[in-house]
Amino acid sequence: MSEDKKCCANTESIKDYKSAFECFKQRFLVEKKSIFRCDSDDVVLTPDSINYLINYFVNNGYSGDASFIEKIKHQLIESHQKKDDQKNAIEILATAVWLWKVPPANAKDRSVSVKEILKLHSELETIDLENNPFFEDFTGFASTGTYYNTNKPIELAYIIKFFEKYINSTESDLIAILKSDDFNGKMKIITTKDYSKYKDGKKDKSGTELKIDNKPYTSHDKARTVSIHNALLHLFDSENYEPILSNDHKDKISKTFKKIFNIEEDDIDMSIIQIKEKLLKLNIYTNQPHFFYENNIKNIWQGGLDFESKNMILHGAPGTGKTYSTEETIKARKLIENNSEYELVQFHSSYGYEDFIEGIKPIGLNDGQMNFALKNGIFKQMCIDAFNNLIESQSDKTKLKTFYFIADEINRAELSRVFGELLLCLEDDKRLKIIDGKVVGTKVKLPNSALWENDHVVVFADNEDQLLEKSKSTDKKEWYFGVPENVYFIGTMNDIDRSVDSFDMALRRRFVWKHYRCDYDVVEHKYESDAKLEGYIKVCQELNNYITNEKGFNLNNSYELGQSYFMKPNKLTQKELDRVWIEHIAPILREYLRAEYNQNEIEQHLQKAKELYKI
DSSP states (O other), rough: OOTTTOOTSSOOOOOOOOHHHHHIIIIIIIOBBSSOOTTTTOOEEEEEHHHHHHHIIIEEEESSSSSSHHHHIIIIISSSSSOHHHHHHHHHHHHHEEEEEETTTTTOHHHHHHHHHHTTTTTTTOOTTTGGGOOOOOOOOOOHHHEEEEEEHHHHHHHOOOHHHHHHHHOOOOHHHHHHSSSSSSOOOOOEOOOOOTTTGGOOOSSSOOESSSSSSTTSSSSSSSHHHHHHHHHHHHHTTOOOHHHHHHHHHHHHHHHHHTTTSSSHHHHHHHHHHHHHHHHHOOSSOOOOGGGHHHHHHHHHOOOOOEEEEEEEEETTTTTHHHHHHHHHHHHSSSSSEEEEEEOTTOOHHHHHHHEEEEEEEEETEEEEEEOOOOOHHHHHHHHHHHHHHHHHHHGGOOOEEETTGGGGGGGHHHHHHHHHSSGGGEEEEBEEEEEEEOOOOOOOGOOOOOOGSSEETTOOOOOOOGGOOOOGGGEBBOOOOTEEEOOOOOOOOGGGGGGGGHTTTHHHHHHEOHHHHHHHHHHHHHHOHHHHHHHHHHHHHHHHHHTTOOOGGSSSOOOOTTTOOSSSSSHHHHHIOOOOHHHHHHHHHTTTSSSSHHHHHHHHHHHHHHO
16 A cells, blocks of 8 residues: 555554554544545534434335435435535445445445445535545455345444444443443334335336335334444454354354353353363464354354254255264364264165164175174164273263264164164163263163174173173173263254154154254355355345245245255356256256146246246
């Protein structure tokens, strides 16, 4: 940046979002002067100008399909005689737009959004922003997503309310204002009018007339969460507030890691700071600017697995990342737990008890004769390893491991045959524990117990449940199967492959069921630098809505497409979307419709759906 591009307050050059915000604080909040007219000493931030915005924007909201700038023009300019406060009010709104544009890491030319506001007033439209230091091409600190953009009026209203609170408050601590009970990250605009094109289907001769209706639809007038609240916390105090805009992300991070680290802090932001400190002590570092979005860390909280239950079924539409997110979450947790193991097995129609628990299997040929032996199944072997670890950890708790068993496509197998006695042992209160040298939990015999050798046994215990040493137990009456408390069982399934009804009640009640739907945030993250992202997300949502609503395929939400289908384009061009449609989307939609419609109806539905999958 050239030397003459200094902050208006002549404190330091604007080189990044932090220095830009520091200059903004001094120039606008402290001095209350314009950040667009750096050579002016006019006071802009005044109580009367803020009241103008509160009265005619925040408390005078417009619904309808007119554009944002068309609504603002009518709200603040055309509906009122020219007033002294009008000019300052427009400039304050433009300042709010500039501030709203600071956080996005992928923000394009910030001056465009500001200029369209300034042009609303004749005395401001000639302001030159080209050499203004506040429009240096600095990078923001967060991926904002579509919610941030579609929520623009509410976000700006929140900023205006913050300005109002600031200039009318004796409180010098700006964080205290943001954290106060009456300023808790939510905002609403009071709708007074509907401002729409083609109201009631009627057009004037030009076809573009905008009509004002003084009886708007107001059922949506409720407080909505705003992301700028979290952005301001970080901007005012980056040491104690992470660069996280999404309240949902903050909530997931806090809840997930508080359980892992046994943190009891109620304040969500303070809990996140404590979590970060503990992660850093585990030598989990990242050179990325967003600590909690480093893949290993993000995979822990973003997967939605809280591990409150040791038995979970993750079900939902195809392509929603059930297996992928589960495996990535567990891999990431290994960094923290530092002592865990997992097995991933895909169930299928031929998968049986012999593969899962135990069975007699061929072990080779001897003089032309096939030899057979009793072999542990993969889950039973994990139980043996896990219980041996429980014994080992009695003298040293740091040796305790967590074992994860992932059954992919669990509903493809005949589950009552695969599980066998496992149903009796799987529940949390039936799990094997060692307390004061005794084995607590459900211990059972299996059909092949008479054939067991030592290596086939999970737990050795006498008739008084006293734990016995493996080498000293020779009485098979003391040999049992059970599921140790340090084993997690996670099944994944697509609802449409086989109905959830394939689970009988005995199976169903032993699991916590978690439903997965399309995660558009993941799609946003992949294409966050693409200018067509917002339009593409809308396209994906409309296609899924068409699949599930009665005017489209009229299928339930188990048939919607998961995010993996929408992440197949190499870039967001119509040519790529057409390729993905032919190779991936049309085939699965055709299968969806095969049982419901004849061939002609299927092709008609597909053609309508294809028209929606266009940028």
